[in-house]
Amino acid sequence: MSQVIIQFKDVVKSFGEQTILNKVNLTINSGKTTVIAGPSGQGKSVTMKLILGLLRPDSGQILVGGKDISRMRLKALNEIRTQFGVLFQGSALLDSLTVFANVALPLEERTKMGSEEIRERVLAILAQLGLTGHEEKFPAQLSGGMRKRVGLARALMLQPEIMLFDEPTTGLDPENSLEIYKLFLETQKKFGYTSIIVSHDIPKIFNLADQVILVNKGKLTTFASPEDIQQSDIPEVQSFVQYTMGNIYLSREME
């Protein structure tokens, strides 16, 4: 039985007069893959930023490893953040640093490792992700797929317990998308992290999911499988399913 690693309790988040999340609850278990899906502008990225502590809820609790981060001080929050790795939609590599410097950054800033050990670790992960020979390039000199791989390498450097992927395949061609999914499966197997994926790549992304959370009109609805979503009797969910998946979709067929 896996442990609960992230929990939302009656979380409310508004921007001005617009309520994005209205008294939502969710539970994410450790070691599992959770896909957060839903129409654009409904709060997927806000949910992710709340988990990371980049946004604070107006009310409610956000528990990470049993600790409420919603009112936590920055120093304590930074300790919690060391458990997270994030692959951003645009990779978010520091564009003034080389590939090597980007990947080495978390080790240089967050650990007391010597430069030789850092070098060894960085070169090892770059080799693992097929980036050998690109160490001295700058992000602007890389393709979209390579930037994602560098972003993944950087996110994995501190061996996070929880990995968040924000639209990991947006802007990539099918070949590069497949490559990212393969790397995801390989690295999750190796590092055993809990993963949370915010994605539009439906239904493909459901192949990776242990559970799916649908964000719609300020509510989060949790489904144990893509089949459960299709069988939902909530009208908004039905219309989302029709629009994104067609009439019938079985996750087994895609595997």
Next chain:
Amino acid sequence: MVRYLEKIGSNTMWILEDLGRMGAFLVFGLGGVFKRPFRFSAMIRQVRLIGANSFWVIFFIAGFTGMVLGLQGYYTLRKFGSEGALGSAVSLSLIRELGPVLTALMVTGRAGSAMCAEIGIMRNSEQLDALECMAIDPFRYLITPKFLATIISVPILTLFFNVVGIFGGYLAGCGLLGVNPGAYWAGMEQSVVNQDINMGIIKSFVFALVIVWVCAGRGYFVHVIRGAGFGAEGVSKVTTQAVVLSSIAILIWDYLLTAILL
């Protein structure tokens, strides 16, 4: 009428919110000095970008400003038969007023705009979020080195501006118009006192703080500034806004400091 009042209320709230945000930015920006590890090499790199790379711009502006002062001063003083006071007029104008103000305006245009655009692009491309997610304090890592580098660079550039400007005045007044060089230097020596130099240096420190606070702050909050828009357009609008705000703030502070320190 109600809509009008609502608009005033909403604008007032936004201004207060913005002031609060900028106030917190100043505190965190300066507070980063006490956070470890201190990024000394990043600060030196910024001193090079903000200070050393402004050398030639400051050199030419200071030189020609001094020469213009020499010309204008000469023809004005000649009306009163006081050409001998040219050294005093040029040096006091530069040390007390023009040196600090023109240097600050040049640094705003050259380095402040670049700083604002750089941080704004980092915000829009989630690079600042990425730093926070890696539990790296963006203030300690990015903002504080810029604060310190500007506070170090602007006073040094101001002193350099003053020296070049005084030589520019000498060139125009003594070299071209025939003012006695001895009178020029003696006038300067007799009229400039420590209080004048201190005033210039205090001004340059305050202006440096204004530049980095406004320019870096506007870039940092590019995503929440009302009416700025998004993406490249947002960064461009906010950069323009930062340069304008910083320039106005420099001139307002110049008046206030002159009134206090004279």
